[in-house]
Amino acid sequence: MHELSIAMSIVEMAEEEAVARGNAQVHAVLLRLGLLSGIVKEALVSSYEMACAGTLLGGSRLLIEDIPVEIFCPVCRCSRQIASIQRLCCPECGALASEVVKGRELELVALELSE
Amino acid sequence: MTAAPRLVEVRKNILKHNDLVAHELREHFRESGVYVVSLVSSPGSGKTAFLEKTLTCLRSRSRVAALVGDLATENDAARLARSQAPVKQIITGTVCHLDAQMVKTALDNWNVGPLDYLFIENVGNLVCPSSYDLGENLRLVLLSVTEGEDKPLKYPTIFNSADVAIITKTDLAAAVEFDPRTAEANIQSVCPGMHTLQLSSKTGAGMTEFLALLDSHRNHR
Numbered sequence: 623m624h625e626l627s628i629a630m631s632i633v634e635m636a637e638e639e640a641v642a643r644g645n646a647q648v649h650a651v652l653l654r655l656g657l658l659s660g661i662v663k664e665a666l667v668s669s670y671e672m673a674c675a676g677t678l679l680g681g682s683r684l685l686i687e688d689i690p691v692e693i694f695c696p697v698c699r700c701s702r703q704i705a706s707i708q709r710l711c712c713p714e715c716g717a718l719a720s721e722v723v724k725g726r727e728l729e730l731v732a733l734e735l736s737e
Numbered sequence: 738m739t740a741a742p743r744l745v746e747v748r749k750n751i752l753k754h755n756d757l758v759a760h761e762l763r764e765h766f767r768e769s770g771v772y773v774v775s776l777v778s779s780p781g782s783g784k785t786a787f788l789e790k791t792l793t794c795l796r797s798r799s800r801v802a803a804l805v806g807d808l809a810t811e812n813d814a815a816r817l818a819r820s821q822a823p824v825k826q827i828i829t830g831t832v833c834h835l836d837a838q839m840v841k842t843a844l845d846n847w848n849v850g851p852l853d854y855l856f857i858e859n860v861g862n863l864v865c866p867s868s869y870d871l872g873e874n875l876r877l878v879l880l881s882v883t884e885g886e887d888k889p890l891k892y893p894t895i896f897n898s899a900d901v902a903i904i905t906k907t908d909l910a911a912a913v914e915f916d917p918r919t920a921e922a923n924i925q926s927v928c929p930g931m932h933t934l935q936l937s938s939k940t941g942a943g944m945t946e947f948l949a950l951l952d953s954h955r956n957h958r
Binding site: 624627628631632635636639643649652653658659660661707708709710711718719720722728729730731732733734735736737 | 740741742743744745746747748749750751752753754832833834864865867868890893894895897898925926927928929930931
């Protein structure tokens with residue numbers, strides 16, 4: 623259950639941005655979350671509310687964009703999205719693929735704010 | 738009057754601070770010439786027994802030390818101290834994983850320069866440690882035969898974050914009807930190409946292969 627510490631990092635990072643913009647009011651935080659990031663979305667959303675309390679982010683929403691996992695298929699020589707992180711193989715040719723090109727993201731993308 | 742809300746692009750990695758400290762640690766380890774190996778697994782999979790055996794085997798020919806993460810007790814450090822290698826405990830309290838800053842703090846005033854190998858035993862947890870780079874050179878994930886062959890499918894992220902999978906407690910394999918081929922197939926499914934080793938810290942079976950693998954990774958870093 624490390625989602626609370628991740629939520630606190632998100633709040634801290636967003637607060638810094640808000641302060642740099644003259645204590646802007648933050649309405650929403652946009653996050654990109656890869657399926658291989660190791661973060662459980664539901665746990666992060668509930669931790670976020672707790673982490674926001676008493677900060678500049680109080681009352682703001684956390685909007686999460688799920689990023690599916692893409693592997694690079696060594697046979698097809700291109701990136702392909704996979705359906706399950708339990709099987710890292712090319713959905714077209716079935717080759718096992720160890721190179722993950724997308725899906726580990728844990729990124730603060732943007733803030734919706736009023737200055 | 739407050740202006741209408743607008744969208745401001747930020748684009749920052751949430752784990753930026755951890756990754757930065759991990760990068761500094763990795764540089765520090767490289768400059769010091771120490772090879773750093775971390776261990777992750779579920780609680781009770783035999784990390785401490787495996788590490789005690791490894792430290793004991795290595796001590797006659799290499800300079801080794803260990804950092805051990807635990808939620809509450811210093812029992813693991815006390816067990817590892819039997820190997821007579823320098824051991825330091827990191828008590829994480831309620832935190833379920835080690836992060837790079839904890840490693841950095843634990844290494845303050847500890848000169849790793851004379852070491853060949855430093856081992857970092859993470860808190861027993863197959864979920865949270867996967868997100869945190871500790872600056873290690875090699876990450877081992879342990880899976881004991883008593884946990885069942887499907888652990889990799891249940892925790893694909895941590896297996897995918899590791900470099901080598903070690904199947905432990907093989908002396909108990911027959912008793913629990915562990916099927917190594919199924920385990921291997923599951924490991925390959927979540928992390929294609931992963932090197933897997935089977936060993937028993939109790940009997941020592943597989944330790945020679947493991948020590949050879951360590952040396953080969955260290956020489957090829």
